[in-house]
Amino acid sequence: MRILATVFAIASGIIVLLGYFYPIPLLLQLRVLLTNWALIIAAMAVLIGVYNLVAVHMEKIREGKGSVYSGVLVFALIVTFAYGLVFGPNDVAMRAVVDAIIVPVEASLMAILAVTLIYASIRLLGRRLDVMSVLFLVAAVLFLIAFMPTPIGQIPGSQTLAQFMNILSTGGARGLLIGIALGILLTGLRVIFGVDRPYEG
Amino acid sequence: MTAFGFSLLIAIGVLLLALVLLIALSLLRKRIPTGLRPIAAYERLARSVGFAVENGTRLHISLGRGSLFTTRGASALAGLAMLRKLTERTSLSDNPPVVTSGDASLAILSQDTLHSGYRVARAEEQYRFSTGRLTGLTPFSYAAGTIPVTKDENVSTNVFLGDFGAESALMADAAERENSTLIAASDSIAAQSVFYATAQDPLIGEELFAAGAYVGAGPVHEASLTVQDILRWLIILAILIGSGLKFIGVI
Numbered sequence: 001m002r003i004l005a006t007v008f009a010i011a012s013g014i015i016v017l018l019g020y021f022y023p024i025p026l027l028l029q030l031r032v033l034l035t036n037w038a039l040i041i042a043a044m045a046v047l048i049g050v051y052n053l054v055a056v057h058m059e060k061i062r063e064g065k066g067s068v069y070s071g072v073l074v075f076a077l078i079v080t081f082a083y084g085l086v087f088g089p090n091d092v093a094m095r096a097v098v099d100a101i102i103v104p105v106e107a108s109l110m111a112i113l114a115v116t117l118i119y120a121s122i123r124l125l126g127r128r129l130d131v132m133s134v135l136f137l138v139a140a141v142l143f144l145i146a147f148m149p150t151p152i153g154q155i156p157g158s159q160t161l162a163q164f165m166n167i168l169s170t171g172g173a174r175g176l177l178i179g180i181a182l183g184i185l186l187t188g189l190r191v192i193f194g195v196d197r198p199y200e201g
Numbered sequence: 202m203t204a205f206g207f208s209l210l211i212a213i214g215v216l217l218l219a220l221v222l223l224i225a226l227s228l229l230r231k232r233i234p235t236g237l238r239p240i241a242a243y244e245r246l247a248r249s250v251g252f253a254v255e256n257g258t259r260l261h262i263s264l265g266r267g268s269l270f271t272t273r274g275a276s277a278l279a280g281l282a283m284l285r286k287l288t289e290r291t292s293l294s295d296n297p298p299v300v301t302s303g304d305a306s307l308a309i310l311s312q313d314t315l316h317s318g319y320r321v322a323r324a325e326e327q328y329r330f331s332t333g334r335l336t337g338l339t340p341f342s343y344a345a346g347t348i349p350v351t352k353d354e355n356v357s358t359n360v361f362l363g364d365f366g367a368e369s370a371l372m373a374d375a376a377e378r379e380n381s382t383l384i385a386a387s388d389s390i391a392a393q394s395v396f397y398a399t400a401q402d403p404l405i406g407e408e409l410f411a412a413g414a415y416v417g418a419g420p421v422h423e424a425s426l427t428v429q430d431i432l433r434w435l436i437i438l439a440i441l442i443g444s445g446l447k448f449i450g451v452i
Contacts, residue, residue, distance in 0.1 A: 021213055042270065042306050049305030049335035052312075053346075056331045065353060102339075109341045109371065116370045120398040127401065136397060173390050176406040180388045182432050183410030184275035185219055186425040191278055193220075195421045196413070198281040198310045200317050 002200050009199055013192035050077070139165065219428055226424035237423065242384050242402035243415035249358035249382045250290055258357035259296040260287060261350055263372065264311060265363025265387065266303025266343050273364040275410075276388040277307050280362035281314045282413035282422065287360075288318025290416075297327055301336045301350055302363075303343030308335035344368040348375040361385040362412060365392035373399035386412070 012034050019031030054077065057070035084094055121140060124133050145155065146162035190196045202210075253260050264280040267273035284300060291298050300311040312333035319328045336346025351359055352375055359376040361369060365387045376383045377399065385396040386404035397403045407429060413422035446452045 021209065038270070045305040045309050046338070049308050049338075052308060052330070052333075052335050056334050059331055066349065069349075106339070106341045109345065109368070113367060113370055116374045117367070117395065117398070120370060120374065120395075124398050136394075176390060176393070178436060179407035179429070179433065180276075180409070182429045182436075183279070183407040184272055184388070185216070185432075186223065186429055187275045187278050187282075187410055189216075189220060189223060190282075190421060190425065195419075196278060196282045197317075198278060198285075198314050200313065 005199055006194050006197055009197070010192065010194045017192065050081075053077070139169070143169075215432065219432060222428045222431060223421070223424055226427050227421045230420035230424050230427075234420070235423075237411075237414060237426070240402075240404070240408060240411065240415065242386075242400075242404045242408070243412070245382060245402055246358070246360065246384045246416070249384070250287060253296075253357050254291055254294045256357060257295045257355075259294075259355050260291055260298035260358050260360065261354070261356040261381075262287065262298055262300045262311075262360045262362070263347055264300065264302040264307055265361070265365045266338075266340065267307070267364030267388070268304050269306050269310075273388065274307070277302070277304070277310075277363045279410045279412055281310055282418050283360075283362060283416050284311065284314050285318045285321075286413070286416040286418050288315050289322045292319055292322035292324040292327055296355060297329060297332050299350055299354060299356070300333045301343075301347045302334070303337055303340070305335055305338070307363075308333055340366050340368045344371045347372050351375045351381065352379055356381055358382040358384070361387070361396070362409060364388055365395075367391050367395055370395045370399060 015027065015030050016034055019027040054074055057074050060070040061067045061074070080094075080097060083091075087094060121137060124137060142161060143165055146158045146165060148155075187196070191198070250260065252258075262280070262284055264277045264284070265273075267275075267277040269277065284298075287298060298315070300315060302308045302311055312330065315333050316325075316328050319325050334346075334350070336350070337343035348371060350356065351372065356376075356379070359372075359381055361372065361383070362385070365372075366389060369385070369387065369392045373383055373385060373396065383400045384402070384404070385400040386409035387393055387396060388409060393403070393405060397405070410429070411426055413419075414426050443452070
């Protein structure tokens with residue numbers, strides 16, 4: 001079974017890859033077919049994922065570890081899922097649940113995130129005092145100065161500072177992205193040719 | 202030749218070159234094993250894994266929320282390669298590693314990887330379905346679902362490896378509050394800067410994709426690093442030649 005899964009995975013990977021480079025009708029049809037299958041499987045994977053989430057929290061409820069939070073989560077999930085299944089995601093009450101609960105909660109987390117990042121930056125020099133950490137903090141502070149709104153409008157010279165910092169950061173980011181792209185290429189090759197087989201469980 | 206055709210030709214060329222180099226260097230590495238340059242984060246990881254096994258504490262591996270249908274999924278695949286080896290190494294521990302992810306397909310693959318890791322280590326009975334978890338499908342729900350794992354499950358080492366966003370700061374902060382070791386890498390620039398500020402030894406750029414090689418996933422993983430280096434130098438050369446030609450007005 002594992003060999004069959006590996007053969008099928010490798011064949012699918014090569015067909016989809018060839019479909020990109022040689023868009024002849026047969027390869028294109030196969031590519032579309034395989035991609036559609038993958039999309040259907042991914043949709044089913046969400047249901048399995050939700051089942052996994054419920055199973056993990058049911059276990060917590062049985063063990064009594066944080067059982068209140070887990071109970072609320074499972075209850076809310078079942079009610080929302082059942083309601084959504086019957087009335088659809090565009091129902092007024094369903095939209096209200098999203099607008100009144102999920103959006104404000106995520107906005108609050110975003111606010112906490114801002115504080116957490118400032119706190120982490122302050123503690124950075126305590127954790128790791130080296131040239132790169134100092135440069136990191138100086139760059140962050142200069143960016144904030146260049147872009148922050150003040151009662152007197154823009155700080156003189158901030159435009160030039162922003163442009164200069166932008167050149168440095170864009171160059172650095174492109175360098176990182178080239179490295180990441182090469183990593184993605186090699187990881188893809190290892191998976192396509194069956195060296196890494198995350199599906200063989 | 203059109204610009205698209207030219208780009209396609211370059212893409213095929215790079216792909217074939219990478220493939221040939223990968224095969225050749227893998228065979229060479231099998232015959233002549235060579236060392237890897239030390240990376241502080243991976244050295245710390247090796248120490249932390251040993252500590253977790255001896256101490257009976259847990260390893261928490263978070264694979265991010267990179268969908269396997271996008272290029273973001275590649276970082277998660279690199280994380281899965283590392284997970285496989287870490288599962289084998291910690292199979293003797295009383296507390297099996299717990300894996301969290303923010304994508305359903307990835308959660309299933311993490312369960313499969315855990316299962317195959319235990320099978321290879323001949324400890325299949327250690328595998329629990331609940332150790333590979335989907336903790337949330339949106340960035341903040343994923344972070345909110347992952348933080349309790351860091352806090353409540355006797356975790357001594359957190360490994361965050363995959364596609365994350367700025368919300369990873371909340372997870373990193375929770376790990377720091379528990380005084381647990383944090384090894385973190387991401388393919389996203391935003392998350393990399395977050396991890397630079399929060400992790401003890403941050404991993405930058407393509408160091409994320411070196412995870413497999415540094416946990417002993419085999420000569421092909423080590424050869425991948427050499428291929429990446431060769432291709433990077435070729436790109437640098439191409440950029441310099443292109444800049445020179447542009448400067449003198451040839452292109």
